[in-house]
Amino acid sequence: MAHKVLIVDDSKLARMSVAKSLNNLRPDWTRIEATNAEEALALARQSGVDIALLDFNMPGRDGLSLAADIRALDPRIAVALVSANVQQEILDRASAVGATFLAKPLTEALIGAFLEDAEARLKAAGR
Amino acid sequence: MADGPTVLDEIELDALTELVNIGVSRAAVSLREMVGGQQVMLSVPNVVLVSRPEAVDLLGRQETNRLVAVHQVFEGDITGRALLIFPEANSLELVRAVTGGELSLEDIIELEQEALAETGNVILNGCLATIANMLRRRLKMSLPEVLRGRGPEFFELAPPPAAGDVVLFLYINFAVHDRDIRGYIAMLMDMPSLSALQQLLREFIERETGQPALRPDADA
Numbered sequence: 001m002a003h004k005v006l007i008v009d010d011s012k013l014a015r016m017s018v019a020k021s022l023n024n025l026r027p028d029w030t031r032i033e034a035t036n037a038e039e040a041l042a043l044a045r046q047s048g049v050d051i052a053l054l055d056f057n058m059p060g061r062d063g064l065s066l067a068a069d070i071r072a073l074d075p076r077i078a079v080a081l082v083s084a085n086v087q088q089e090i091l092d093r094a095s096a097v098g099a100t101f102l103a104k105p106l107t108e109a110l111i112g113a114f115l116e117d118a119e120a121r122l123k124a125a126g127r
Numbered sequence: 128m129a130d131g132p133t134v135l136d137e138i139e140l141d142a143l144t145e146l147v148n149i150g151v152s153r154a155a156v157s158l159r160e161m162v163g164g165q166q167v168m169l170s171v172p173n174v175v176l177v178s179r180p181e182a183v184d185l186l187g188r189q190e191t192n193r194l195v196a197v198h199q200v201f202e203g204d205i206t207g208r209a210l211l212i213f214p215e216a217n218s219l220e221l222v223r224a225v226t227g228g229e230l231s232l233e234d235i236i237e238l239e240q241e242a243l244a245e246t247g248n249v250i251l252n253g254c255l256a257t258i259a260n261m262l263r264r265r266l267k268m269s270l271p272e273v274l275r276g277r278g279p280e281f282f283e284l285a286p287p288p289a290a291g292d293v294v295l296f297l298y299i300n301f302a303v304h305d306r307d308i309r310g311y312i313a314m315l316m317d318m319p320s321l322s323a324l325q326q327l328l329r330e331f332i333e334r335e336t337g338q339p340a341l342r343p344d345a346d347a
Contacts, residue, residue, distance in 0.1 A: 010171070011145040013138060017335040057148055059171045084152035084257075087159050089166045104149050105261060 003122065004030040004048065008040040008066065009055035009082070018053055021108040025115060037061035041069055049077060050127060051118045053111075054099070056083035056090065064090070067099040076125040078118030082106060134293070134321055135176060139328045142335075143295075144174045146258045151299050151312065154253030161249060162224040162303050170300040176321075179282045182294035182313065186278040189298075189311075190214060196281045197247020200269040201255055204327065205320045207295075209255060210281055211247040213310030221246060221308050244271040250301075254312065262327040282315065293321055 005022060009015045015033050022031055032047065034040035037060055044052070052070055054063035067079045081094040084104040094101045100117065102110055135143065148171075155167040177185065186194075193215040200208050213221070222235050222242040230238070248271045259266040274281060282294060295314040302309045316324070333339055 011141050011148070013142045013145050013332060013335060016338070020335070020337045057152065057169060057171055084149040085169065086153075086156050087166055088164075104152070 001119075001123075002026075002028045002030065003050035003119070003127075004032065006032050006034065006040060006044060006049040006052040008034045008037070008052065008058070008063070010035050010058045011055070014055060018106065018111065021106070021111045022115075024108060025112050037063075037066040037069075040066055041073075044070055044073055044077070048074075050122055051078045051080075051115070053080045053082055053102070053114075056081055056085060064093050064097065064099075067094065068097045071098050076122065076127055078114075078121055080114050080118075134318075135325060135328070138332060139325060140174060140176075142328050142332050143324075144172055146261055146331075147172045147174055147254070147297050147299070147312075149261070150254035150257040151250075151297075151301070153257050154250045155301060157249045157253050158246070158301070158303075161246060162306070163227060165224065165306065166304040168302045168304060170298075172297055172299040175296050175298075176293050177296055179294055179315075182282050182296050182315075183279045185296060185298075186212070186281075186311070186313075190278070192216060193275065193277060194281070195243060196274045196276075197243055197251065198272045198274055198281070199248070199251050201266045202269075203259070203266040204264050204323050205266065205316060207314055207316030207320050209251045210313045210315070211250050211310055212281065212313060213308070215275060217308050217310070218243060220306055221303075224303060224306050224308060240273050243273050247271045247273070251312070262331055264327060281313070293318065295321075 007015050007018045019031055032043055034043050036058055054066050056063040063081050067081055070077055070079055079099040080102045081099040082102045082104055086103055091101050100114055102114055151169060155169050159167045194212055195215045195218050197211045198208060219235055222239050225242050225246055226238060252268055255266055295316060297312045299312055300309055
C-alpha cells in the first residue's frame with residue numbers, strides 16, 4: 001500500500017538525500033517536506049501522514065519535541081528521529097515518545113529497514 | 128556577510144553545515160564519555176565564510192574575556208587549521224570534568240594543559256575525521272597545541288596568513304550539562320583549499336542527491 005512520508009530537516013541536502021533513497025525504495029509513495037517543526041506540524045495536520053522522518057538538531061524546536069507532537073496527533077504515525085548524536089539521553093527520549101532512532105549519516109539500507117518496520121506497524125494498526 | 132568571501136553557493140554551504148553537524152554530533156558523543164557520562168548539548172551549527180578580520184570581530188562580539196584555544200593543523204586535499212575555542216574561565220572546569228573531580232586544585236592546574244589538549248584532540252579529530260570520511264578523503268592531523276589570548280592571536284598564527292585567506296567560522300555552542308563549559312569551533316583555510324573543498328562538496332552532493340551539483344536550483 002502506498003503511504004505518505006513526511007521528511008523534516010533544516011538542511012535541504014539532507015532532505016534531498018532522504019528523498020533520493022525513498023524514491024529508489026518506494027517510488028509510488030508520496031513525499032512531503034518541511035524545514036522546521038512548525039511547518040511539519042501544520043503539514044501533518046492538514047494533509048495527514050503515515051510515516052515521518054525527523055532531524056533532531058534543527059533551529060527552533062528540535063526533532064524530539066516534534067516527534068512527541070506528531071505522535072500526539074496520531075499515535076499510528078511511524079516516526080523516526082534522525083541524528084548523529086547518539087547520546088543515551090536522546091536515544092532514551094526517542095524511545096519514550098515511540099520514535100525509532102536512525103543514526104546519521106543515513107544509508108538506503110537503514111531507511112529501508114525502518115520503512116519495512118513502519119509498513120508492518122501501519123498494517124497492524126489498520127492503515 | 129555581504130563583503131565577505133562568498134565562494135560557496137547555497138547548497139554547498141548547506142552540505143558543509145550538514146557535514147559539520149554530523150561531525151560535531153559524533154564528537155559530542157566522545158566528549159560525553161570523557162566527562163563521565165554527562166550529557167553534552169549542542170546548538171544548531173551556523174557556518175559562515177569570513178575574512179580573518181571579520182572572524183576576529185565575530186568572536187570579539189561574543190566573548191570579551193580571555194579565551195583558550197586548542198589548535199590542530201590538518202593536511203591533505205584540504206589544508207588548514209582547526210580550533211576549539213572556549214572562555215579561559217571555563218578551562219579548569221573542563222579539566223575537572225574530564226579528570227573526574229577527584230583531584231586537588233594543584234593537580235588540576237598541573238594537568239590543565241594536557242587535559243585541554245586531549246579534549247581538543249578528541250573533539251577536533253572526531254569532527255574532522257567524520258567530515259573527511261563523508262567526503263571520501265583522508266586528512267592528517269598534527270598534535271594539538273594549546274593557545275591563550277583574546278581572539279586575534281588565534282587567527283594570525285605563523286606562517287603569516289596569505290592575502291585572501293578565509294576563515295570557515297563554525298559557531299556551534301557545546302555545553303556540558305550541569306557544568307559551566309561551552310565553546311566554539313573554527314576552521315581556517317586558504318583559497319586553494321577552499322576551492323578543493325568546494326569540489327569535494329560538489330561530489331558529495333552528487334552522491335547524496337543523485338543530481339549534479341553544478342547548477343542547483345535556488346530555492347531555500
